[in-house]
Structure formats: structure tokens, C-alpha cells
Amino acid sequence: MLIIKRLTQDCNEMTHSINRLINFVQEKEMDKDKIDKKDHILDVAERVFSDLGFDGASTRMISGEAGVNMAMLNYYFGSKEGLFLAIFERKIASFQTLLQNIGNDESMSSWDKLAKCIDNYVERIIVNNCFQKLINRELTMSKRSELTDKITQILMLNVVEIKKILDDGIKNKIFAKDIDVQLVIATIFGTKNYIVNTPNISSLLLGHDIRDEKYLEEKIKPRVKVYMKRLLKAYLMNDNDNSK
Template sequence: MTAQEKTDKREQLINAAEDLFAEKGFDGTSVRDIAQRADVNLAMISYYFGSKEKLLQVLIEQRFASSLELLDELLRNTTMTPWEKIERVIEYYVDKILNGRKFHSIINQEYNTDRSREIIDLITSIKMKNYHLIKQIIDDGYEKKVFRKIDPELTMASMMGTINSTINSKNVYCILFRIDATDEAEYLARMKPRLKEHLKHMIRAHLTIE
């Protein structure tokens, strides 16, 4: 097996696990289910990950990695204005969360169970890093006298809570916006630009110095 084939099989298992954990929950998914969905030999799960829980851990770390990279790049960027950075954060998270609804449903499941303290601690640690980086972007805008002094933690909670509500209450929004709830493409096409625009207006009104 070539290095590329090994990488492909590993990714197949991660993607299959994501689908199944979202559909059936972690406890409702067996390693055999994952291997069958990925069309990979059952032994490969132990070979690549060691266990189902380690596979979940890798899935979480991999899906969150891009967020940390983007936020770190924005923080180090010296050409973008604070407004451009915060609007880029909004655009990124709307796309990431709405496009990655399966993954975020898994995160919510794990947070609502006492099944694994290790997994909850991992998710919390990664989220804290993300929040810290976003807070630094907001603080930088304040220090440059571009943003007014606000509560950064609750500002981020307002932003993330608004985005998450469009997933958790999708059926309600479909009724309000007269969208066919079975048409995922239409929901995303209409919700994402509307949500981005709303959050940008909300954050601008919240951060603008009066």
C-alpha cells in the first residue's frame, strides 16, 4: 500500500465516522459500522487510530485545526484593518458551522454526555484557544481606538449562539423564511448570506465608537 493509499483510507474512516456519529451517536455506532461505511477492512481502525474513541479524538482535532490556523493568521496580519479581520471571522464561522453541520452536531452530543471527560476536555481546550485568539483581535481593535470597549466573551457568545441557532432550530427558520425543509441546498444558499450580513451589522453596531 502506497503512502497516498494509506492517507486515503485514513480519511475514508474519518469521514465515515463523522457521518455515523452524527446519524447514530457515538455509542450507537460500532467500529464495524464505520469500516463498512468506509469500505475499509475492520482491522484498519485499530491500525490507524487504536480505538473508536481515538478516532473521534482525531476527527475533532482535524476539523478544528483550520479554525486555529485562520485565527492565528488574522492575528499576525499587519495589512488588514480590525474591521476586516472581525468580518472575516464572521464569514469563516458561518461557512464552517453551516457547511459542517454533522460535525457540530457531534460536538453538541459530546458536550451533553458524561461519557468521556477526555473528549469534553479536548473540545473545551480547543474552543478556549479559538476564543482567546478572537478576543485578541477584538482587543487589538480597541487598543487602536477602532472598537469601543465591550464584553468580548459575551460578544463571541452572541455571535456563535446566533449561528448555532440556525442549525438547532432549522425547521423554525424554514417556516419563517418559507424554505422547503428537505432542500438543504436552498437552505444554505439563502441562510448563509443573510446570516453573514446580519452578524456584520450587529457586530458593527456593537463595536462602533459612538
């Protein structure tokens, strides 16, 4: 009798545990569904915004393409601007941890760090193609300050990181002491932006549609990496004093 009572007790405990486990799993599943749905909306919104701009894209269009009711956008994100900001919030994490690990690596020379930054940057930025376009277009607007500030803040993380590498390189006499650090940064980001943000121009310039993913992956990315490193190496590691 004692054994049966004991077994019954164990069985009840197990049942309880199983129920808790089921609840937990179901809860996690539901959270996952919710997140996936929000994520899906953000994916669609990111693409539509980058194609048409903030003002050019309508909430109806986004909700339509995402296959959800229009009111859901306001239910989830409060407003159109809230949706727009949510796109950026989602990206911040991946931005923050990207370059700073490189900068802190003591085993690499300043040039190697910079070269690695360039590789990473070219690699990553072309993946986030439409997001970059989105960022850049809204940055050229004069108004809408809260959003602009947030974007600026995000982008400055990268700028500061590269600046640190360049300054260190000068201090360690790996780079020439009279280089224009700030304009070098403008060249790094500007060259890449020119290629990916104005595809109509750069496609004509390069003689091939830049939006062709295979071409971009196999030809353009390695080519830009090689070019940027040669260009910067020539400038940073030569003595430019005798240029007059």
C-alpha cells in the first residue's frame, strides 16, 4: 500500500511538472509567434520605407504587403513614426558590437585593424543594402529631429571606432602623421554609400546592374575591398609632405 501511495504521489508530481512544461513551451511558442509577426512587419516596413521614403510609404501599403490589418501597426507600434523608429531599434544591437571588438584586439597592427574594418564594413553594408539607403535618405532631411538624432547616434558609433584606429596608427607611426583622419573616414563611408545608395549611377558606371546579387557578391564586394585597401594604404602609409 505504501508503494502505491508513493507511486501515486510521484505520478501527480510528474503530471504537474509536465503541465508546467507544456505551459512554458506553449508560452514560448506564442511569444515566438508574436515576435515573428512583429519581425515580419518590420521586415516589410523596412523594405517599403527604403523604396519609397518615410513620406512616400503609406501605412496601408505596409500593412497590405505584410498581410495584416492596418490597425495592427498602431496597436503594435503606436504610430507610423513609432514603426519607423522600431526598425532602427531592432538594428542597434548588431551595430554596436560589430567593430569595437576589432579595435580592442592588441595583437593586430593599426593597418590590419583598419583593413579588417573595411572588409567587415563592405561585407555587412551590402547585406543591409536597403536599410542603409533608408538611413541615408532620412539623414539628408533637414527636419524631423528625434529620428535624425537617433540615426546619427547609431552611425557615429562606427565613425568613432574607425577614428580611434586611425589615431592610434598615427601615434604608433604606422600611418603618416599629416593624414587627414576625418576626411579619410568620409572617403571610407562615402565611397561605399555612393556605390550602394545610387544604384542607377553606379550600375552605369560599372557597366553591370549593381542590384544583381550574384554580381554584387562575386565581383563587387571583393573588388571594393581590394580597392579601398590599396587606396588607403597608398595615402596613409606614404609620406605626403613632398606633394608640393
